[in-house]
Amino acid sequence: MVSDTTPPPGRRPGPKPRLSRERIVEAALGLGIEQVSINAVASALGAAPASLYRYIDSLDDLLFAALERAFAHAPLPSGEQGWRPYLETEATTRFELLTRYAGLLTDGTGGLETAAVRRFEQVVEGLVPLGFGVDDAVLAVDAVLDLIHDGAAQIAHLRARGHGDPAAQPFESPDVSAAFRRIQDAPRDHLWRKLAIVLDGLAVRQSGGTPSALLARS
Structure with a gap:
């Protein structure tokens, strides 16, 4: 009898993704600031929501970091x-x-x-x-x-x-x-x-x- 190796719904095969504050912030920006939640970001990264708290303090901390990144990385104008x-x-x-x-x-x-x-x-x-x-x-x-x-x-x-x-x-x-x-x-x-x-x-x-x-x- 052939066993079913299909992973259970909601779980992804392969190694767990390596998290970092930078990856979490980038995922938040990718979702759009108005759509950000801990669960949504964790889902986008294929990670458990609780694991994000090793890198961020709170949802507000994540939102501020994402907005600051958007602000700081916008290109400066040219004076030419x-x-x-x-x-x-x-x-x-x-x-x-x-x-x-x-x-x-x-x-x-x-x-x-x-x-x-x-x-x-x-x-x-x-x-x-x-x-x-x-x-x-x-x-x-x-x-x-x-x-x-x-x-x-x-x-x-x-x-x-x-x-x-x-x-x-x-x-x-x-x-x-x-x-x-x-x-x-x-x-x-x-x-x-x-x-x-x-x-x-x-x-x-x-x-x-x-x-x-x-x-x-x-």
């Missing part, structure tokens, strides 16, 4: 095309990270402080050779990243609650209500228009102009 494309590229990278990993929005950099500070410093350092003093470089990067972070949070909020009833808009003016509805329909486009205004202001500042000079052009 000038300061404006440089900042636009960093804005796009940050927006994509915030959109893909919601934990970056809710964390407030508490668990990501080291990665966030180093990233900020690197972007500032890359902007200085493009014609910015250190103080203005810090101001420019801070303004752009604040705008992107706030915009990504607003977009996430809109997506979470849906557009709602157009008739429930709080504006009395039909034109303003229609304009606000267009923002709801294309929030990323609206965010990038706001970014353009910030960068236009930086261009005037860099040329030695004043805000009134920018208004005179419009």
Whole structure:
């Protein structure tokens, strides 16, 4: 009689996988931050959930490590095309990270402080050779990243609650209500228009102009 050597359901043949903190973090990123649980990561690695705790302290520890890795490993922008494309590229990278990993929005950099500070410093350092003093470089990067972070949070909020009833808009003016509805329909486009205004202001500042000079052009 031939014996059945098929492994029981839920068990995988072969040696148990070698675990490491790095492999566990990579598996969490592969699942997507919003889908991470100890059981899901363990299943992806073919390991017992309890075995993960030799390398991580808790689910929060794993989430912070995964988000920090995503943050720290995002490519830095190139300054070859000038300061404006440089900042636009960093804005796009940050927006994509915030959109893909919601934990970056809710964390407030508490668990990501080291990665966030180093990233900020690197972007500032890359902007200085493009014609910015250190103080203005810090101001420019801070303004752009604040705008992107706030915009990504607003977009996430809109997506979470849906557009709602157009008739429930709080504006009395039909034109303003229609304009606000267009923002709801294309929030990323609206965010990038706001970014353009910030960068236009930086261009005037860099040329030695004043805000009134920018208004005179419009």
